[in-house]
Amino acid sequence: MTAELQKRGNLSIRSNLTLVSQYFFTYV
Numbered sequence: 001m002t003a004e005l006q007k008r009g010n011l012s013i014r015s016n017l018t019l020v021s022q023y024f025f026t027y028v
């Protein structure tokens with residue numbers, strides 16, 4: 001259970017980072 005949760009957490013964090021980076025570059 002913990003392993004699956006960690007994988008999901010990492011995926012969500014990566015997706016959030018990509019979205020933030022996209023917005024950041026668009027504004028810059």
